[in-house]
Amino acid sequence: MGLLEIQSIFKSYKTGSVLTRYRRIVKAVDGVTLSLGKSRCLGLVGESGCGKSTLARLVLGLEKPDRGEIVFRGNSMHVVFQDYYNSLNPKMNILNIVSEPIRYHSPLPASIVKSKTIELLETVGLSARDAEKYPHQFSGGQLQRINIARAISLDPSLLVLDEAVSSLDMPIRAQILNLLADLKSHSQMALIFISHDLDSVGYLADSIAVMYLGRIIEYFADISLVGNAQHPYTNKLLHPELGDFKFEQAHDASSKGCGYANQCEWAKAICYTKSPYLQTSSYGHMVACHEGVC
Amino acid sequence: MDRNSDTIFKIENLFVKIPTRQGTVHAVNGITLSIEKGQTLGLVGESGCGKTVSCLTALGLQKKHFRVKGKTCLNHREIHMLTPSEKRRVLGKQVGFIMQNPMQAFNPLITIEEHFRETIRSHKKASLSEVRKSANDLLQKVGLAGYEKILHQYPIQLSGGMLQRVMIALALILKPRLLIADEPTTALDTTLQSQIVKLFKKLKKNSDISILLISHDVDMIASIADKISVMYAGYIVEQGPTEEVISRPLHPYTKGLLLSRPRFSKERLHTIPGHPPSLLNLADGCPFYQRCFSSGPLCPSFSMDLQHCGNGHFVSCAYIDKSFDKHKVQEHGSPRDTVNF
Numbered sequence: 001m002g003l004l005e006i007q008s009i010f011k012s013y014k015t016g017s018v019l020t021r022y023r024r025i026v027k028a029v030d031g032v033t034l035s036l037g038k039s040r041c042l043g044l045v046g047e048s049g050c051g052k053s054t055l056a057r058l059v060l061g062l063e064k065p066d067r068g069e070i071v072f073r074g075n076s077m078h079v080v081f082q083d084y085y086n087s088l089n090p091k092m093n094i095l096n097i098v099s100e101p102i103r104y105h106s107p108l109p110a111s112i113v114k115s116k117t118i119e120l121l122e123t124v125g126l127s128a129r130d131a132e133k134y135p136h137q138f139s140g141g142q143l144q145r146i147n148i149a150r151a152i153s154l155d156p157s158l159l160v161l162d163e164a165v166s167s168l169d170m171p172i173r174a175q176i177l178n179l180l181a182d183l184k185s186h187s188q189m190a191l192i193f194i195s196h197d198l199d200s201v202g203y204l205a206d207s208i209a210v211m212y213l214g215r216i217i218e219y220f221a222d223i224s225l226v227g228n229a230q231h232p233y234t235n236k237l238l239h240p241e242l243g244d245f246k247f248e249q250a251h252d253a254s255s256k257g258c259g260y261a262n263q264c265e266w267a268k269a270i271c272y273t274k275s276p277y278l279q280t281s282s283y284g285h286m287v288a289c290h291e292g293v294c
Numbered sequence: 295m296d297r298n299s300d301t302i303f304k305i306e307n308l309f310v311k312i313p314t315r316q317g318t319v320h321a322v323n324g325i326t327l328s329i330e331k332g333q334t335l336g337l338v339g340e341s342g343c344g345k346t347v348s349c350l351t352a353l354g355l356q357k358k359h360f361r362v363k364g365k366t367c368l369n370h371r372e373i374h375m376l377t378p379s380e381k382r383r384v385l386g387k388q389v390g391f392i393m394q395n396p397m398q399a400f401n402p403l404i405t406i407e408e409h410f411r412e413t414i415r416s417h418k419k420a421s422l423s424e425v426r427k428s429a430n431d432l433l434q435k436v437g438l439a440g441y442e443k444i445l446h447q448y449p450i451q452l453s454g455g456m457l458q459r460v461m462i463a464l465a466l467i468l469k470p471r472l473l474i475a476d477e478p479t480t481a482l483d484t485t486l487q488s489q490i491v492k493l494f495k496k497l498k499k500n501s502d503i504s505i506l507l508i509s510h511d512v513d514m515i516a517s518i519a520d521k522i523s524v525m526y527a528g529y530i531v532e533q534g535p536t537e538e539v540i541s542r543p544l545h546p547y548t549k550g551l552l553l554s555r556p557r558f559s560k561e562r563l564h565t566i567p568g569h570p571p572s573l574l575n576l577a578d579g580c581p582f583y584q585r586c587f588s589s590g591p592l593c594p595s596f597s598m599d600l601q602h603c604g605n606g607h608f609v610s611c612a613y614i615d616k617s618f619d620k621h622k623v624q625e626h627g628s629p630r631d632t633v634n635f
Binding site: 047048139140141142169170171172173174175177178181196197198199200202203226236237240241 | 340341454483484485486487488510511512517550551554555556557558559560562563564565566569570
């Protein structure tokens with residue numbers, strides 16, 4: 001029994017307004033099944049618009065799935081978003097920001113809340129002096145640390161990191177990645193780490209799911225299996241320097257077949273008519289490709 | 295002067311100070327750069343280190359209240375001496391500029407074709423068919439062949455990767471001698487990034503355009519540039535041929551920058567402690583010494599002059615340490631080929 005079980009969930013959005021002709025349905029998440037065990041880290045990789053963030057929002061309960069179900073067996077979950085500045089209320093000081101979940105969920109005396117908050121700030125590498133400051137007094141990396149401190153304040157069993165390091169500079173990104181790696185090893189927290197940067201995912205994740213147009217196209221239960229990636233899209237992500245100069249084409253939701261077929265160099269006739277299912281290729285490795293599995 | 299005859303663009307001892315209510319921001323503290331014909335210079339640094347300010351100021355595009363000292367020459371003509379109309383004529387034609395955010399650089403109310411028309415016609419007379427022809431030629435060059443309908447579309451109808459290519463095409467349409475690309479891949483996905491990198495490489499190979507490439511991504515810069523300048527807190531701390539700087543970094547900041555890249559392995563990342571200093575009322579001396587692992591008593595009063603260390607490699611550090619743990623910085627190939635855990 002895993003901590004989180006996602007059973008074939010679907011979520012689609014209607015775009016455009018009622019008044020325009022260009023009204024279409026975008027299948028943001030198109031039948032995703034995933035599970036995540038305790039104190040594991042799942043890396044979710046894919047280009048922007050592939051449904052990574054929608055999947056995260058579905059897990060967090062910020063969106064309702066059209067179909068399918070999500071079972072969560074932990075006590076709580078929290079999230080860290082990419083936009084570290086807008087995630088913090090500029091009118092609150094750091095003490096109030098970080099302690100807000102504690103104050104809301106467990107009525108404790110103010111002194112205990114304060115000492116707990118300072119402990120949290122120290123965990124993420126800030127000091128007690130910072131508690132009285134306001135968000136505008138910090139740099140981006142520090143703000144992301146504050147977001148992380150708030151996210152772990154209730155000791156959640158699942159932490160969702162939605163592009164949490166993507167907008168940080170390299171040396172600061174390394175600091176935050178090390179902090180997350182420490183948190184993962186010292187607590188029982190499970191992580192969902194969403195990023196389009198494969199190198200960061202490779203550093204943190206235990207298992208990796210590659211998403212393309214709302215579907216999981218390849219899943220590695222263990223990161224050591226990434227070496228035998230089979231899906232052409234995964235290979236393109238892993239080795240972007242290879243491959244030719246092909247251009248992305250807007251995917252039509254109504255089209256049949258594999259979403260990647262238009263760009264795939266190995267596409268066969270079947271790829272345009274039948275969409276491949278995620279099938280086990282070897283132990284702990286699943287791939288959705290007509291070419292790879294056959 | 296003979297040696298410099300090929301120099302297209304030169305920044306000499308540029309200082310930019312920005313007065314604010316809280317004090318003076320020392321955005322650029324005496325940088326010197328030069329780009330020769332056909333050369334690509336990569337300017338690396340963290341956000342807020344003065345990369346963008348220095349190149350905007352070098353072109354005379356700074357805000358009015360900036361206090362600027364120094365000299366910039368484009369083709370041996372000093373840019374700050376030009377009148378606004380001359381500047382428009384000279385810079386508009388000879389310098390192509392690519393912005394970080396492709397979505398915001400276009401006028402949402404006019405079609406792509408009108409963007410091309412506006413750019414061309416403000417510098418020379420051209421008929422509509424000529425504009426179309428040259429626009430199509432360039433779109434083909436940037437990998438948008440067979441997308442003729444783009445010209446009649448509005449920016450909002452194109453994806454980020456396409457817009458970035460259209461912007462590169464727009465920047466190249468007047469055949470500039472210098473192309474300045476300010477974080478051209480930052481707003482894009484990994485796969486699109488590699489496409490843009492390929493495009494730059496192709497451009498470099500097929501023409502003798504000089505490129506100033508600004509980015510915080512060392513990997514991207516290293517794969518394109520001939521020369522690298524590493525910037526920190528408004529200073530250039532290290533400068534040299536790409537190979538030299540990447541394989542034998544001398545400044546502790548460059549070493550930290552190279553070691554802090556995640557490499558798809560579980561090996562713990564090296565980090566630079568602390569965070570970049572505020573440029574507000576920046577003190578004299580080396581701005582990096584409080585984060586530096588090899589600092590000494592000379593650092594707080596160090597003049598930050600670049601010293602030559604052979605092979606065209608310059609560094610500004612009071613304690614130059616030539617040893618560098620090469621095993622930690624892997625070779626520049628793809629480390630994912632040999633995934634070790």
